[in-house]
Amino acid sequence: MSKTINLHHQSWSRRKAIKTIAGASAAVTASATIPDVMGYAQSQSSAPIRIGFQVHRTGIGAAYGRWYDRTSQAAVKRINDSGGINGRPVELVAEDDGTDPKRGAEVLEKFATQKNCDVAFGTLFSHVVIGSAPRAGELKLPYFVVSEGHHVASGILNRYTLQPGITDVKSQVEAMAPFIAENLGKKVAMVFPDFAFGHDHRDYFSAAFEKNGGKINALIAIPPTETSFTKYFPKIPQDTEILYHVMVGPAVLTFVKELGEFFGSRRPEMFGFIDSLEAVDIASPGLEFLDGTYMWEGNPRYVQSNQSSHDKLYRQAVGVDSNGASISDSKDVSTYAHMFGCWETLNIIKAGMEDSGYRGPEDRAKLIEAVEAMSAMPLSDDHPQGSKIFNGKTHQTFGHQYITRVSEGKLVLAHTTSIEDTFYPDEVDYTTQSF
C-alpha cells in the first residue's frame, strides 16, 4: 500500500517511464517465450489436447484463413460439447503464418517445441504446406493439411503429413473431364494462371479430357501479375466449344467483365473452378456474364434442393446462411467449397486419437497409423460434404465433386461425381517409411 502511495509522489522522468515500460515489456515478453507449461501442471489425463492451427490470417490467403478459422472454431466447439477427445477438452492454438512458407515452417516449429501441441493442422496454400512439411517430419509432429494440393499424394512429403479431409486437385480435375466431354463439348480452350496450380490443371485436365475423347485446342497461360485479359482472348480458337478457366486471381471480376465484352451473346460453353470466386458474391455486378456457365465446387455454396441434414447442421454450426454468406453479414461470403475440410479433418483427428488411445506426443506414431488404417468415411455430421474413401498409403482422401450451374445469381447443382471418378493410381506408399 505504501509503495502505491509513494509512486504517486514520484516525479516521472522520461528515463523512469522508459525503464518501467521496458520492465513491463520484458515481463510480457517472457510470458510469451516461456513454454506454455502452466496447463501441464495438472495430470496429463485431463490436460487439453492442443491442436496447432496454422492459419492464413494475413497475406494472399487471408479470405480463406478467416473462414477456415470460423469453421475450425465451430468444429472444436462441437467436439468439446460432445465430451472432447478421449474425455479431454480440445484447444485450438492458432498462429498466423502470413501465407508464407518460411513463416509457416517457423509456426510449425513453435507448435512442436514451444506450444506443446499434439498435432498441427489447417494449412491451405500449397507453398506453405510444402515449405512446412519437412519440419513436421523432422519434429515428428503429425501435420494434417487442408490444402487440396496434389503434394501429399504425389509422394514429395513425408509420413507425418496427411490430407484426410479434402480431395486433391488432381482428383478434382480428372473427375470433371467425363462431365465436360459428355455434356458441354469436345474442344476445350484452357485459360489458367502461369504458376504451379494452373500447370496442374493444364496437365491433369488435358490428359483426362483427351482420354475421354476430347481435344485441347488452346492452352492460354496468364502471368500472375496480369490485370487485364483482353489481349489473350483472340488466342481462343473460333471453333472452341468450351472455355475452361481457373484461378485467374484477384482480377477475376475484370476477367469476367472483359470476357463478356469480347464474346457478347455468342460465347462458347464455359466451365470454371470456384477458387477465384471463393468469398466473392456470385451476384456481384460484373459477374452477370457467368450466368448459365458451370462451376466446380468442393461443396455447394448455396443450399440445394437435396440438402442433407448433415449440411444443415454444419452450416448452422459455422454460421453460414443458405446463400453461403455469414448469418451476421450477408456480404461476408464464405469459402464454402473448401472450408468443410477443416471440419472434417478435425473430426478425423478425433477419431484417430480415439482409435489409437492417444495420450500424448509419445503416441503420435500410433495416431498416424490409426488414420492410415481408415478407409470409408460415410456421409455424416462428421463428414457433411459427402462420403469419402481415404487412402492410407498415399495419405490422401477421395470424395464426391460437385458441378453447379450459375442461374440468376446463384449456383444450382447440376451434377455430382462418383468417388470412383476421382481415383488415379497410387504414386507413393508412405506406410513403408519409418517413423
Next chain:
Amino acid sequence: MTKSLHISVLTSLVLLFFVVSDYHDGNLARIMVLAIYAVGYNLLFGYTGLLSLGHALFFAAGMYGLALPIQHLGVSPIEAFAMGLASAATVSLVIGFLALRTTGAAFMIVTLMFAQAGFLALLYFGQWTRGDEGFVIQQADRIIAGIDFSQSTERYFAAFVLFAVAYLLIAWLISTPFGKCLIAIRENEERAQMLGYDVHRHKLLAMLVSGTLSGASGAAYAFLFGYAGATFASVQYSILPLLWVLLGGAGTTIGPLIGTAFAFYLIDISSHFTTAHLLVVGLAIVLLTLFAPQGLAGEIRNRLISWLP
C-alpha cells in the same frame, strides 16, 4: 577490442545453443542463416551506399543453384552448395555489370526489375522449379559424410559456421584498403573517384561479394530447412534484408545479426498477443526510425561504444 567483440559474439552464439530451449535453438539457426543474407546486403548498402531492391534474386540464385542440381541431377550436397555459390556469383556479376551503369533511384528500380524478372522466370519454368509451390529437398539429400543436417544440433552448428565465416569475412574486408575504399565511395563517390580509385570496379566487386553471400544464405536455407520455392525470389524477400539492416544498424558488422533477430522475435512475440502483429511491427519500425535512425547497433555506437565496427 574489435577482435574481442567478434570472439564474444561468436562465443555467445555457441553458448546460446546450450542455454536456450529447443524452440529458440531452431529460431537461432534460422536467424543465423538469414543474417548471412543481411550481412551480404549490408556490404552493399551499409558500407558501399548502394540501395538494392533486388537482392532476392541473389538469394534465390543460391537457393535454386543448390536445390535444382540436387533435385534433378542427384549431385552431392557439397557440390550443390558450390553450384549455389557459383550461381549467385555469376548472377550478381552480370546484374552488377548492368545495374551499376545507373545510380540512385534508377539503381533501385533496375535491381527491382531484374529481381522481378527472376521471380517470373522461376514461375515460368515451373516444370523444373515447381514455381510458387516449390519443392522439398528430401532428408536423404541433406546428409554429408554421415552427418544429418536435418537434425537440430547439426543444423545449428552448420548455420553457426556459415554465419561465422560470413561475419568474419566482412569484418576483415572492411578493415582492408578495399573496404576503406567502399566506405569512401559511400561517403563521397566523386571524391573517391578524384583520388584515383576505380569506383566502378570496387562497386562491382562489392556487388559480387554481397550477392554471393546472399546466395550462400539462400543455399544454406534450402539445404538446412529442406525447401526451395519461388516465394523467396519475390519482392518481399528483397525488402527484408533492407529492413533487417536498417533495424540492426547499417554499416556495422553486428547490425545485420541484431536486426534479423530483432525482426524475427518482434513478429514471433507480437503474434502471440494479437492478430494485428504486423501493425506492431510497423509501429516498432516507425519508432526506431524516429528515435534510432542509425539502427540498434548504430545507436549503441553513438551512445555507448564509439569503437563498435
